[in-house]
Amino acid sequence: EAGVAQSPRYKIIEKRQSVAFWCNPISGHATLYWYQQILGQGPKLLIQFQNNGVVDDSQLPKDRFSAERLKGVDSTLKIQPAKLEDSAVYLCASSLSGWGYEQYFGPGTRLTVT
Amino acid sequence: GQQVMQIPQYQHVQEGEDFTTYCNSSTTLSNIQWYKQRPGGHPVFLIQLVKSGEVKKQKRLTFQFGEAKKNSSLHITATQTTDVGTYFCAGRDSGGGADGLTFGKGTHLIIQP
Numbered sequence: 001e002a003g004v005a006q007s008p009r010y011k012i013i014e015k016r017q018s019v020a021f022w023c024n025p026i027s028g029h030a031t032l033y034w035y036q037q038i039l040g041q042g043p044k045l046l047i048q049f050q051n052n053g054v055v056d057d058s059q060l061p062k063d064r065f066s067a068e069r070l071k072g073v074d075s076t077l078k079i080q081p082a083k084l085e086d087s088a089v090y091l092c093a094s095s096l097s098g099w100g101y102e103q104y105f106g107p108g109t110r111l112t113v114t
Numbered sequence: 115g116q117q118v119m120q121i122p123q124y125q126h127v128q129e130g131e132d133f134t135t136y137c138n139s140s141t142t143l144s145n146i147q148w149y150k151q152r153p154g155g156h157p158v159f160l161i162q163l164v165k166s167g168e169v170k171k172q173k174r175l176t177f178q179f180g181e182a183k184k185n186s187s188l189h190i191t192a193t194q195t196t197d198v199g200t201y202f203c204a205g206r207d208s209g210g211g212a213d214g215l216t217f218g219k220g221t222h223l224i225i226q227p
Contacts, residue, residue: 033214042118042202042217043157056214091156099206099215100145102159 004106006092012112018080021109025094032069033103034077035091043091082113116141116207120218128226133190135221137203144208146179146186152199198225
């Protein structure tokens with residue numbers, strides 16, 4: 001079974017530039033999550049999708065971050081404009097359906113904002 | 115909002131010694147999950163606990179969920195070098211509201227051969 005795919009793996013941008021991350025979850029998983037993991041900390045949930053609808057985006061900085069999950073499969077997370085404090089690893093995870101199921105994480109995208 | 119705290123932040127042990135990490139939530143949890151993240155890797159699911167007072171074992175790992183469903187622990191017996199990594203607990207507030215899990219900051223396990 002293929003795992004969660006993410007791209008790119010690494011990205012370096014200057015502050016005020018924009019960046020986009022892509023995630024392809026495990027086939028058949030209805031729930032998709034985007035997390036931000038700052039060095040030395042635990043993953044922080046940014047947004048959760050159930051199929052193509054948003055379940056929880058309470059911690060998403062909506063003035064600069066946006067995410068979509070078209071057709072309930074792939075998802076993209078965008079940052080525009082980026083700030084220095086956005087430097088982190090962005091993890092995508094998927095689960096069969098909702099919080100009661102184990103989450104499978106992708107390898108992550110390491111973003112450095114200079 | 116909900117807070118999940120883990121202690122200790124770092125734990126150095128000699129190979130063969132036992133290791134325990136503790137997780138405490140500011141609110142009652144509906145469930146708690148444990149994940150392991152190897153250096154440079156991504157979190158990997160270990161287990162989920164749902165019932166009050168639940169205890170589950172996986173070989174040398176023992177997981178407990180407190181009676182009040184506000185705390186949990188992970189105990190590793192006779193650590194091996196393969197146990198190196200950061201162990202995270204993640205819980206969901208049983209009071210409803212946000213559907214997602216809140217992760218603790220993790221306990222970094224360092225093993226000296």
